[in-house]
Structure formats: C-alpha cells, structure tokens
Amino acid sequence: MTVLVTGAAGFIGAYVARALAARGERVLGLDNLNDYYAPALKRDRARALGAGADFELVAGDICDGALLERIWREHAPTRVVHLAAQAGVRYSIQAPRAYVHSNLVGFVEILEACRHGGVEHLVCASTSSLYGQNPQQPFREDARCDKPLSLYAATKGANELMAHSYAHLYRLPVTALRFFTVYGPWGRPDMAPLLFARAILEGRPIQVFNHGQMKRDFTHVSDIVAGVLGALDHAPAATGATPYQVYNLGRGEPVDLMRFIELIEIAAGRPALREYREMQSGDMLETFADVSAARAAFGYAPSTSIEAGVPPLVEWCRQYRGHLRGEAGVEWCTSRPSGAPRSSTRHAAHSPLTTHRTDDHRTETVRRRSRAQRARQRDLLAARDRSGADAAEHRMGGAVRRRLQS
Numbered sequence: 001m002t003v004l005v006t007g008a009a010g011f012i013g014a015y016v017a018r019a020l021a022a023r024g025e026r027v028l029g030l031d032n033l034n035d036y037y038a039p040a041l042k043r044d045r046a047r048a049l050g051a052g053a054d055f056e057l058v059a060g061d062i063c064d065g066a067l068l069e070r071i072w073r074e075h076a077p078t079r080v081v082h083l084a085a086q087a088g089v090r091y092s093i094q095a096p097r098a099y100v101h102s103n104l105v106g107f108v109e110i111l112e113a114c115r116h117g118g119v120e121h122l123v124c125a126s127t128s129s130l131y132g133q134n135p136q137q138p139f140r141e142d143a144r145c146d147k148p149l150s151l152y153a154a155t156k157g158a159n160e161l162m163a164h165s166y167a168h169l170y171r172l173p174v175t176a177l178r179f180f181t182v183y184g185p186w187g188r189p190d191m192a193p194l195l196f197a198r199a200i201l202e203g204r205p206i207q208v209f210n211h212g213q214m215k216r217d218f219t220h221v222s223d224i225v226a227g228v229l230g231a232l233d234h235a236p237a238a239t240g241a242t243p244y245q246v247y248n249l250g251r252g253e254p255v256d257l258m259r260f261i262e263l264i265e266i267a268a269g270r271p272a273l274r275e276y277r278e279m280q281s282g283d284m285l286e287t288f289a290d291v292s293a294a295r296a297a298f299g300y301a302p303s304t305s306i307e308a309g310v311p312p313l314v315e316w317c318r319q320y321r322g323h324l325r326g327e328a329g330v331e332w333c334t335s336r337p338s339g340a341p342r343s344s345t346r347h348a349a350h351s352p353l354t355t356h357r358t359d360d361h362r363t364e365t366v367r368r369r370s371r372a373q374r375a376r377q378r379d380l381l382a383a384r385d386r387s388g389a390d391a392a393e394h395r396m397g398g399a400v401r402r403r404l405q406s
Ligand SMILES: NC(=O)c1ccc[n+]([C@@H]2O[C@H](COP(=O)([O-])OP(=O)(O)OC[C@H]3O[C@@H](n4cnc5c(N)ncnc54)[C@H](O)[C@@H]3O)[C@@H](O)[C@H]2O)c1
Pocket: 006, 007, 008, 009, 010, 011, 012, 013, 030, 031, 032, 033, 034, 042, 060, 061, 062, 063, 082, 083, 084, 085, 086, 087, 088, 101, 102, 106, 125, 126, 127, 128, 178, 179, 180, 181, 182, 183, 188
C-alpha cells in the first residue's frame, strides 16, 4: 500500500517521506521542484533526507490531472499526505497567481484524484495564518477563521472548505493540519528562522518587523512529522458524520521573536545587526496553538524546545551555506516579480540524481549517496567549518561573547 506525499522535496514533505519509509511504508513523492526558492536545495534535501533507495520522487505538477491519473494507475496510493503548495504569506502579495495555481487548481486535482482513486485518507496541510487577528488565544480549531489577512491564508481556508465538501459528498476521509511556524535543519530559506540564521552567520543585517513586538509558536519539524504520522494513522470514520477533521499542530508556546533571535546569536557566536521595521501587511502579531485536540485524538505531544531546536538549525545552516554557494553557485531564494514560480525540470540535466523517463513524465529515483561520497563531503564541511569558526571567533561582538562566556 503506497502513501503519496506531495511536496516531497519541500521542507516538511522530505521529512515526512523519510519518516514514513523508516517505518516500512512504500512512499511515492511528487514535487514540481519549482524555483520559488533554490531547486538545488530541494534536490539536496530530497537526496539527504531521501526515504531510501526505493524512494521515488516524481518531478511533476499537482495541476497535471493526467499525471495524477497515471500515478494512481501505476502505484494505486491508498493514503495521501498533501503538502505541495505555494507557501509564504508575503510572496502572496507579490505573486497571487502562484497561489491560485498550486493551492486552488492543484488542490481540486488532488481532491478529484483521491475521490476517483478510492483513497482511504487524505491528510492536507493548512496553516495558523487562518486565525488572522483573532484575539482569542490560544487558537482553537473551532474559532472563526473567516477574516484572512493574506491571499495565502485565504487559499488555505478555501482548501479546508473544499476538502469538507468532498468529505461530505463522497465520504472521502480528510484531515486538515494547521501548522504553526515550522523550523529545523533543511528549512525554508524564505522563512524568518533561516533568513535570520543565514544573515547572522554572514554578518548581514536582519530585518525585524514590528520592532520585534511579535510572538510565534515556533514548532520543530520533528514534532510536526510526529503529528502528521499520528493524524495519518487516525482517519476520521467514513461512516456517520462527515469524515472530516481539523487539528492544530504547534508547540503550544508562543515565543518572543527577540528571544528566538537571541538563541540564533548564541548558536552562531555572533550578534545580529538588527534593522527595525514597521509591521508588514498580511502578518500576524502573535500565534499560539491549542493542541489539546491533536493530543486527545492521536497523542500529539511536541517535545522539542527552541533551546534544543535552534542550535542544530544554525549548525546545519553554517555547513549548507558553504555547500550550496560553493558547489551549485546559486542563491537560496529566487525573487520573482509576478506569476507562478517556474517548474524547474531544466535543472534535472545537471542534477546528480539519476533520472529516467516513463513516457511523457520524468521520474527520478533518489538514491542515497555512497558512503564514501558522504564521508568526503563531511570532512570537507568540517574543515571549512573549523576555519570559519576561527574567523567568526575573532569577529564576534562583545555582547554575544559575554553571553557565551557566562
Ligand atoms: N513551514 C511552515 O512553517 C508551514 C506553516 C504552515 C503551513 N505550511 C504548509 O505546509 C506545507 C509544506 O510546507 P513547507 O514549509 O514544506 O513548504 P515548501 O515550499 O518547502 O514545500 C512545498 C513543496 O511543494 C512543491 N510544490 C509547490 N507547488 C507545486 C505544484 N503545483 N505541484 C507540485 N509540487 C509543488 C514545491 O516545489 C515544494 O518543494 C505547505 O502546504 C505549506 O503551505 C507550512
């Protein structure tokens, strides 16, 4: 029985695919590897976290109904974890059509494929952004979510409504998961944790919006993965009431943005150069998840504090920063003025992944690197790291040095 994971080269998708494979599931990944941010990062991530030698990553678009039909014909997935989407609150102001493409058109294609493919359970990603300026904290799933502050949130709200209608009409069991600011190694380069970590490591200024007066319920990716698998294993019953559920997946602990920055400074061994800015349109002041429903339904118990979660993120960033810039010669984030991010199969020709064609669709088999290759890369990174750490020690600002010494 195959589990289809869409967005499997994405941040959360790659971890979910690996966790599913680790417990013995047959996993098929689908991702169009678009260039909203560096496709090289997506490829490296899929390879590094790759679900193993058998893990197949189909490079294709969820809007391609013929491709989905083909996937069901050849692999007959019985469960779907749908994570592919155009993410990001701020980019939805810049490029609204990208959200219509992946989050609306693509979502209907996934629903149709699940309906006709007899899927037993569809788990799909939603977002804390749905809660908007809701003053009731912590956010509970039954709170009103009909005043989105961004098109991104509006498309995710629409997804929940569309999913409910399919659950009602076709008895398709659906679980929507509202994720709260997910962070960790191999994270998204457009999100604050990685933007801050990179800039601080490189001695560049960071932009701190609303003068730092914000709180986020930062959630480590390992907790999110545990939540996704827990939810997947607890499909709403297809008999009786509409088989549809929504759960918050957060840590349940809002953190001051400045505290998060401080932890990055300590892990990086350098002070942040802060540029204070006004609140950005579309942003929320505070997010705080009530996770009691997920706890009651499938034992969700987030366990990674930011004190434990931030240092490995910074360490990964330190290592990967050199790797991506040095070896692939590309930037992490592509800033595209408008429209949908391009799908980037053009990168496939230069990719170290093996590729082969099945009729008109390109399929990639992600293989783990050989042990020798991995060891060689580790040595290179460790050497580069050592010299970088020495230099950083010299440049380190007084405040952080004092904190580190205390
Ligand atoms: N990371 C967070 O903090 C967070 C918070 C709330 C919700 N979410 C949601 O969780 C899901 C995963 O987020 P992520 O952080 O891993 O994002 P991500 O951008 O790293 O992953 C999404 C993946 O989907 C792929 N994709 C996008 N459009 C596609 C299409 N039309 N066809 C095929 N593939 C496509 C992208 O190439 C990307 O690899 C998304 O639905 C996102 O909206 C994430």
